Amino acid sequence: MNHQDSSIQIFWPAPREQMEHCRLAGKNPETECANFIRFLQRFNSSHVFACGTGSYQPMCAFIQIKTGAEDPGMLAMQLMTYSIESGRGRCPYSPHEPFTGLLIDGEFYSGTSIDFMGSSAAFFRTQIDRSDQNYMRTEQNQDYWLKEPVFIGAYAISDTYNHDDDKVYFFFRETAVEAGQWEKRRVHARVARVCKNDVGGKHSLINRWSTFLKARLVCSIPGLQGTETHFDQLEDIFLLHTRNAQDPLVYGLFTVSSGIFSGSAVCIYSLAAIRAAFNGPFAHKEGLDYQWVEYKERIPYPRPGTCPSETYDPLLQSTKDFPDEVISFMRTHHLMWDPVYPLYGRPILIRANVPFQIHRLLVDRVETEAGQVDVLFLGTDAGKVLKVRVAGIRGQDPQEISLEEIHISKKPSAILDMQFSLTRQEVFVSTTNSLVRLSLHRCELYGKTCADCCLAQDPYCTWDGKSCKPYLLTKKRRAQCQHAAKTNPTSQCQNDPKAASHVVSGSLKCPCSCCHYHRGITTAEENRSAASGISLAEEKVIFGVQNNATFLECVPRSPQTTIRWLVQHSRTLALEEIESTGRFSVLEQGLLISRLAQEDAGIYRCQRIEHSFAQTLAYYSLRIIGHQAMAALTSKLSNSTEEGESHTSTIPRSDLQFHYKGNSWALGAPGTNLDEFCTAVQQRKRWRQKFWNPKFQQHPLETKKGRVRRQPGLL
Known part of the structure; x- marks a missing residue:
């Protein structure tokens, strides 16, 4: 890609024999039997690591990025064919399966299926560009580890300043093994973590995670008498970095769908709450016929899930140094007893019983003069992007304000993915048939007055005295209407001659003098506003x-x-x-x-x-x-029109039905027809214009016959 946004194509097809094998297996030749790219991430300054489905035979390779010799701004990309290798355990077979991947420090972490049918899935870690091919994964066919997981996201987060304590957090949803047979909520949202320096056990759990723990994420609406409405279908995760790298905020997008209730919700979790759950009690099940209970026996040392580092025990240099007691405990105790509850104990955003569901989430933290404001971009299955502002995140009562509903295309198509481009200040939105760029600053849509700009409450925009412009915190001049705590244009737009606003005083009188004046309503306040023009x-x-x-x-x-x-x-x-x-x-x-x-x-x-x-x-x-007046006018106009030119209504009476949001009504009533009336008026007007138009009239001298006036005195 170059500075002129010209695209560069790389040809990387699946092998022909594999495409034929895919077709013979009953897959769709157009939507499944091709090399669909599922992962793309920069490996270093000169290479990009990519993985594709390979027509149900996953493969990965490096793409080299070169700068042009003549034009440094020109970029050239080339597929390094010699680097193509199997992508099994890194990329799913199907282009439709949920999947997550993370490339960090030359290691690839992935949550993916590992077979053609997509029935077996695991969390993997494989080496990239190394001679050794050691790998780590969750145990296969063990419901205690994973049961029918759907992978959402993976992030590397530091727990302490010692890098040996660094962990990778996975977010997914799965069928809950701890759910009772008669429990309706069988799917639970999860957060799991593993140590980056986990190399498995020495005698047991070889090439298996020995620090794998998981906990439930709860996003629910508290109800009466302890009842809760749960949103358990985790759809998307966004990690919002804060000034403290060890304490980011986790934004989770959840959905629920049932016969009586459906909707979407966004919950926020702190890393402190997640760590507290992993440091809490373990869940335990004694046997097949037993219930899940809190484990209250002695926990082996070092605590299961702890990373080998000098922070806890200098003698533990590797997970292979863990005692057999710890490894044995980790084989069956991955689930934590305490769930992770969101900040404020409830969702910060809920969209229920609406004709769409939200499936994608982006969060941008904007620095304003009033402090930090989070802006949420929510992608729906109806092809819309919702732009929502959330203020007061660190307070006790965050408030969400809808800023925009953006239709991506004329033909509704589900939003597949969204990504930020901070350098461009844009959001890239992909659907099944398009890729769209949305600017973060859409200030021109909010109107041409200070009041409109102020009431939009968009932290990306501010009133600069003349128009609604993108807000830049580095401006020396104080923004007039950008302050999050001041959203009343009555006080902020006093010096704006275009501001047309008034304060609601509780009654139905027209308020302050800047209110717009309307003819016909003669209140004293509006009379004063009439003078302003x-x-x-x-x-x-x-x-x-x-x-x-x-x-x-x-x-x-x-x-x-x-x-x-x-x-x-x-x-x-x-x-x-x-x-x-x-x-x-x-x-x-x-x-x-x-x-x-x-x-x-x-x-x-x-x-x-x-x-x-x-x-x-x-x-x-x-x-x-009135009824009678309408009938008389229609009849009179029809007769007068027939004298000039014939007129017939082109709209049948039975077709005069209009619908608006489920409400239908007819424009015609018995004996009358408003459409015919309007058509007759227009026809009569055109006939009169044509009659009086000089173009269609002859000059008076041309229309009269010539006369010879005889004067007797001249004979």
Whole structure:
């Protein structure tokens, strides 16, 4: 790839005989029988390590990166064919199987299946670019170790300043062996860890992990009388590094799906809580017919799961030095008794009973003048990316604010993966048929006023006095509307002449003087705002037919906005708030009024409300046409149009059905047809324009016959 974003292709197909074998095995030639790349990570400054499915015969190789001799900015990549080797234990056979991989210090850690059918899976460690091919793995066909695992992520984390204590943490979900026969929640989310310097046992557990421990991750909503709603399907993990490298935050994305409830949730875990679970009691099962209980007998020394290092015992130089008692204990005691609970004891974000589920998660920590704010990017199975801000992570009550819902493509397609590009300040989003780049700074979408920019509460954006611009912490000038603790534009946008905002005072009166003035509503506050010349919503005249339905559109920019509809049926009457009752339905995109009546005529205002701030987004003057008047007008217009030119309605009456979010209504009522009425009006208008257009008229002198005036005096 070069500085002009030109792509470079590398041809790395699967062997032909393997592709034929894959096809004969009943696999799809297009979506399965090819070399699908599953892992790609930089090995050093000049090489990239890659693994692919190889048409159900995994293989790995190095890709060399070269800089151009003439242009240093130009990059060239070449597949090192001599480095191609088997990828078994490093990459799954299928392009669809969940898989995780981590390349660190020349060693490859992976959670993957190891057979053609994908029925056997394990956690592996293999050597990269070394003569010795020693490997480590979990025990095969042992449910105590792993049972039907689905791998999510792997991370290397330091526990102390001694690198001998470094560990690799795996995140996955599996069928819980400790779950009872009648327990509905058979799948549990897990976190497991192994020591990086684990080399197995001396007499037992040879080439097997001797420090493998696992614990349950709990993400649930507390309920009444101790009941909890669990989100057990772990979907994604993001490790957010903090100033303390030994104490990152773990963001977990979970889902739940049942006949009565479905949704997604995000929980945060501290490494301190995870370490506490691994340092706590072990789970124990005496025999096949026994229940799982807390192990209360003597625990052998050194404590199982401890890394051999000088931190605990200078005499232990390797896991092969562990006593047989420790190795024997580790064969059947991998599960910890205490689960890991999230910070705050509940999810920080929940999306329940929505027409999508969230499957991908990215987290970016943004430094603002108010402190640190975390921004979540959530990829859904409906092809949308949700952008959510979470403030107060270190406090007692974090608050999440929806910033955007971004549609990746016109045709909905599930989000497969998302990755940050910090140098570009972008998010790369991949779907089944596209790769899209999303900028972190989308400030131009929030409007052209200080109030809009401020109320968006996007930590990537700030008001610079003229427009909503990307926020840079290094700016010498203090950001006017970026402060996380100050989201009221009434106080922050006082010097902005474009700010159109007002404070909600608890009543339905139009608030402060910067409120937008609407014709027809004659309150003192709006009269004062009229002098400012500010206009965010222009009056729109809407005609409705009695007993028909009408829809008044109002779409707020900000997802966290609360919409309020007000109506004034007469200039002498006060404003009234509209609620979703009877014939009125307040929807996400506007107000639906069914079976219009004469008393529904009036001035309708759509207001958005955030905190103590309100703003008018739409302003409609609704006028009602009666049944009889409509029939008379339609008949009169039809007759007058036939004199000029014939007119027939091109829209059948039976087709005048419209749907909006599950609500359907007909524009025509018995004896009337609003579409025909509007068409007739347009036809008559065009006929009049054509009649009066000088282009289609003859000059008066040309239309009259010439006359000879005879004057008797001249004869």
